[in-house]
Amino acid sequence: MQNMVKYIQEHFGEGLTLATLAGEFKMSESYISSLIKKRTGKGFGEHLMEVRIQKAQEYLRTTNDSIEAIAERVGYPDYFYFTKVYKKATGISPAAYRRQL
Template sequence: MKLMSLVQQLVETNQKGSPLSFLQSKALFLNILEEITLLMKVKDYQNIASILTYIQENFTKNITVNEIANECNWDRRKLSYVFEKRMGVSPHVYLTDLRIQKSKMLLRSSDFSIKEIADRVGYTDYFYFSRVFKKVTGLSPSIFRKQMN
């Protein structure tokens, strides 16, 4: 995701043709090289794939970054560092975003109560889910549902 974003920025910067675009392009190119070098560390890349798989399969449970690290036999700090380097976001932000995306889908397409949706996406506390949802989307779950229907 991060690599594709950098490539897109490089293309856009090159198309500008301004006097600073050459220096900006050079900096972006060096960032792309750094990302490619990081991706070439196959072991970490494979571990990130297994971490992503674990998150995708277990986000409906009340899992934490510590539990993800323990499950994948990693130190929590190393997991967070490597994950953020590869994915561009921390594991916590990735997990939260995944849960909010799934909850949006359920709010649009189901008649489940908001409490049931919170449970289905891994939040045991309905009020905490509502706070996180509003922080991420700018709307409470009930208002989001009303606007989508």
């Protein structure tokens, strides 16, 4: 399970899916999903989104990269969708977060 969490941390920006994870670890999607839920308290999608948002916040704090570039780096090729997900998860937009720093 620890290897799976590490894999998610390392590949979150590469279009990672539950199917990809299942193939990598040679387990069924439903079994992996239940393991992640047991370990994190969240489903795969919610856990992946949380990892992506945390990384986006790190990049917003530590780089001068555009928000569009950060969105793509963390696995959201659609800037507007990234902004929507980010705001729903944190309560503020990525631009507002950066301005607060």
